[in-house]
Amino acid sequence: MKKVLTYEIVKRKVFKEDKWMISLRRHKKRSLKKTTETVALRTTSSPSDIEGLLQAYLEQIRYHVLSGESVNINGFGTFYPKVTAKLVDKEEDATVNNCVQSVTIGFRPCTELKEAIKESGFTEFSPAKDANKKRR
Secondary structure (H helix, E strand, O other): OOOEEEEEEEEEEEOOEEEEEEEEOOOOOOOHHHHHHHHHHOOOOOHHHHHHHHHHHHHHHHHHHHOOOOEEEOOOEEEEEEEEEOOOOOHHHOOHHHHEEEEEEEEEEOHHHHHHHHOOEEEEOOHHHHHHHHHO
16 A cells, blocks of 8 residues: 655755755644544444444553553554663662653554555645645
8 A cells, every 4th residue: 555645845944045855745734533433444343333342452552562562463563561760870860850862652663664654655745736625
């Protein structure tokens, strides 16, 4: 399933000089409700059954990640708890309060997902096209 990523060319100031770069356009977030409706069209389950199943699944992922475990979703990737910590000179200074700078959730995509995103095509963002879509 090859997808196309939309990008735009943006200007940035770097040391008072104009520089240009490519930046991906992020489309609106897709809701769980819309996703369950799409999945329901491809299965014999109702959207509400799928939503209930996904909610329970997400609760389990959340529970296990918050318990310090990694959670692998085959064909997608692995979620895991992640800590950024600073180094200290003495062992006795290595405490949670002194060293931990941030606690977050990491995600490591599986090989198939990494390959799929690498194979994605690109299309340049056109404000005119975007305006036409909003009018429909």
